[in-house]
Amino acid sequence: MTALLLDGVSKTRGTGRHAVQALRDVSLTVSPGELVLLEGPSGAGKTTLLAVAAGLLSADAGRVVLGGLALDGAPPAVRRKHRLRTVGFVFQRANLLGELTVRENVLLMAALADVPGEAARREVDTLLEDLGLASLANRRSTDLSGGEEQRVALARALVHRPPLVLADEPTGNLDGASGRVVAEGLAQCACTRGAAVLVATHDSRLESFATRRVHIVDGRLDAAG
Amino acid sequence: MAALVGKALRSRRVRFWLATAGTATSTLLVLVLAAAYRSVRESVAGYAGQPGVDLWVAPVGTDNLIRSSSLFSSQLVDSARALPGVVSVAPVVRAFLTVKGRRGPEQPRLTLLGIGYAAPDGLGGPPAFAAGHAPRGLHEVALDRAAAHRLRIGVGDTAWVNGRAEKVVGLTARTNLLATQFLFGDIAAAGPASGIGGKASFLAVRLAAGARPDSVAQTITERLPDVAVFTREAFVANNLREVSSGFLPLLALIGILGVSAATVLVTLLLYSVIEDRRAEMAVLLALGAEAMLVGRGVVRQAAKLLGLGGVMGLVLAVTLGRILDRALPTVPLTFATSDVVAVIAVFVVFGVAAAILPVLRLHRIDPLEAFRP
Numbered sequence: 207m208t209a210l211l212l213d214g215v216s217k218t219r220g221t222g223r224h225a226v227q228a229l230r231d232v233s234l235t236v237s238p239g240e241l242v243l244l245e246g247p248s249g250a251g252k253t254t255l256l257a258v259a260a261g262l263l264s265a266d267a268g269r270v271v272l273g274g275l276a277l278d279g280a281p282p283a284v285r286r287k288h289r290l291r292t293v294g295f296v297f298q299r300a301n302l303l304g305e306l307t308v309r310e311n312v313l314l315m316a317a318l319a320d321v322p323g324e325a326a327r328r329e330v331d332t333l334l335e336d337l338g339l340a341s342l343a344n345r346r347s348t349d350l351s352g353g354e355e356q357r358v359a360l361a362r363a364l365v366h367r368p369p370l371v372l373a374d375e376p377t378g379n380l381d382g383a384s385g386r387v388v389a390e391g392l393a394q395c396a397c398t399r400g401a402a403v404l405v406a407t408h409d410s411r412l413e414s415f416a417t418r419r420v421h422i423v424d425g426r427l428d429a430a431g
Numbered sequence: 432m433a434a435l436v437g438k439a440l441r442s443r444r445v446r447f448w449l450a451t452a453g454t455a456t457s458t459l460l461v462l463v464l465a466a467a468y469r470s471v472r473e474s475v476a477g478y479a480g481q482p483g484v485d486l487w488v489a490p491v492g493t494d495n496l497i498r499s500s501s502l503f504s505s506q507l508v509d510s511a512r513a514l515p516g517v518v519s520v521a522p523v524v525r526a527f528l529t530v531k532g533r534r535g536p537e538q539p540r541l542t543l544l545g546i547g548y549a550a551p552d553g554l555g556g557p558p559a560f561a562a563g564h565a566p567r568g569l570h571e572v573a574l575d576r577a578a579a580h581r582l583r584i585g586v587g588d589t590a591w592v593n594g595r596a597e598k599v600v601g602l603t604a605r606t607n608l609l610a611t612q613f614l615f616g617d618i619a620a621a622g623p624a625s626g627i628g629g630k631a632s633f634l635a636v637r638l639a640a641g642a643r644p645d646s647v648a649q650t651i652t653e654r655l656p657d658v659a660v661f662t663r664e665a666f667v668a669n670n671l672r673e674v675s676s677g678f679l680p681l682l683a684l685i686g687i688l689g690v691s692a693a694t695v696l697v698t699l700l701l702y703s704v705i706e707d708r709r710a711e712m713a714v715l716l717a718l719g720a721e722a723m724l725v726g727r728g729v730v731r732q733a734a735k736l737l738g739l740g741g742v743m744g745l746v747l748a749v750t751l752g753r754i755l756d757r758a759l760p761t762v763p764l765t766f767a768t769s770d771v772v773a774v775i776a777v778f779v780v781f782g783v784a785a786a787i788l789p790v791l792r793l794h795r796i797d798p799l800e801a802f803r804p
């Protein structure tokens with residue numbers, strides 16, 4: 207079963223004179239174990255595609271199937287709950303919650319996704335250990351470096367073991383070493399955990415980890431994914 | 432989970448304490464204004480509404496203590512005392528007196544509302560004492576303690592009342608009208624001091640148990656010439672009306688403006704504190720948190736800030752009241768539970784509404800904000 211299916215999806219952002227067709231007849235599938243790079247210039251529609259894939263935005267036309275559920279017509283509450291179970295996000299900015307510690311940031315995502323307490327704590331410990339964050343667990347996220355922040359964001363995206371991970375320029379703000387750690391984390395996520403990973407990026411460092419690359423320009427994919 | 436969401440939305444420390452301090456100061460401002468307003472009203476009611484006096488008899492045309500110039504013969508006392516239902520009658524003379532604490536042209540002086548009554552225990556005397564006792568002789572006086580403070584005198588000192596030396600034997604409470612204060616002396620001495628001997632401004636009447644004030648007032652009006660009779664409640668209302676026509680409206684206006692400004696400030700503070708966490712709200716929503724969960728976190732945060740600010744403001748107000756009471760009793764403050772409840776309720780309503788506004792607008796927060804660098 208594909209983790210994500212987009213079939214003929216179109217989406218217009220803004221209204222009136224400011225309306226922009228961000229996606230045009232986009233079709234894409236991402237399967238478990240795949241790491242797909244979504245490449246394209248700024249403003250090409252990468253972020254919109256990720257948002258539509260996650261159900262954060264509704265498609266104007268076409269079909270979006272996420273983890274077996276067709277999002278079109280599904281009530282917002284259903285989409286939200288389904289997204290919680292099936293999607294992990296890594297944003298360009300780590301977007302950690304500054305008042306929380308590293309551990310709490312990750313635990314909060316587990317709690318939102320209804321991961322039972324003990325299992326959540328075990329998973330948090332494992333992820334922090336795997337991503338080299340164990341010694342930072344009780345540090346406030348505002349005290350971390352950019353690379354550390356993004357690794358925490360990755361841990362947060364994975365803690366509820368989502369079948370699909372969406373990442374928007376996850377290495378865009380990172381130096382070489384930090385970017386590589388995050389890229390390896392995403393690749394491991396696909397290989398070891400069997401998750402489908404879709405990464406919007408400009409970063410060529412990620413290419414060696416990708417199983418497939420698709421290109422988007424002016425809201426249109428170059429070739430069928 | 433709710434605890435983590437609450438912690439995630441917690442305000443930055445400096446901002447939180449600034450907002451709390453703003454709320455506390457607003458609470459302090461409004462409580463002090465309310466207390467000053469209430470204090471004047473209570474002082475009016477404290478004297479005119481003293482429990483021992485059931486009826487006040489005044490010359491026709493006079494209906495309050497503050498402004499009265501008419502007088503009648505104190506011989507009316509005997510006529511009134513003989514009426515059915517009346518237990519005791521005491522003449523009260525009232526006049527504005529110039530009072531100095533020391534002799535000499537440079538000494539501070541005040542114009543006080545002088546009350547001559549049948550000292551020490553007669554009707555129409557001081558409603559309460561802060562120190563000392565009631566005057567017992569012709570050359571003893573008791574005066575409001577705020578006036579004594581302004582004159583820099585105390586119990587045992589000499590006050591110069593219209594140029595006559597009088598010994599201060601008591602400091603009275605609930606007798607400060609802000610614009611003026613009361614001074615009490617024996618009515619036998621009031622004549623020489625004020626030049627109106629043998630006259631009375633009012634008669635204070637106490638009724639027998641079971642006597643109906645309205646009925647006795649009617650009898651007095653019919654039997655005594657050219658008098659007006661007021662029940663205690665009516666006399667208090669008349670005096671409050673008189674005070675209200677003076678500076679109380681200004682005080683009320685200042686109070687209303689103060690409440691409005693403080694409410695706007697609290698509303699703004701709460702709004703900005705919550706709006707400051709817009710990015711965190713967007714992240715929580717993008718991660719999949721329910722808007723209701725985020726909203727509850729916000730309201731908890733607002734309630735904590737308002738509660739803390741309100742309590743701090745209350746403590747500050749009470750502390751300020753106590754300090755003023757000791758160091759500067761010329762500004763009387765009377766705090767009432769109802770005022771505290773009302774002020775905190777107003778702030779909570781507006782503050783929580785201001786906090787909820789960003790929550791109600793949560794659906795307008797684009798979760799994509801979380802994606803943007």
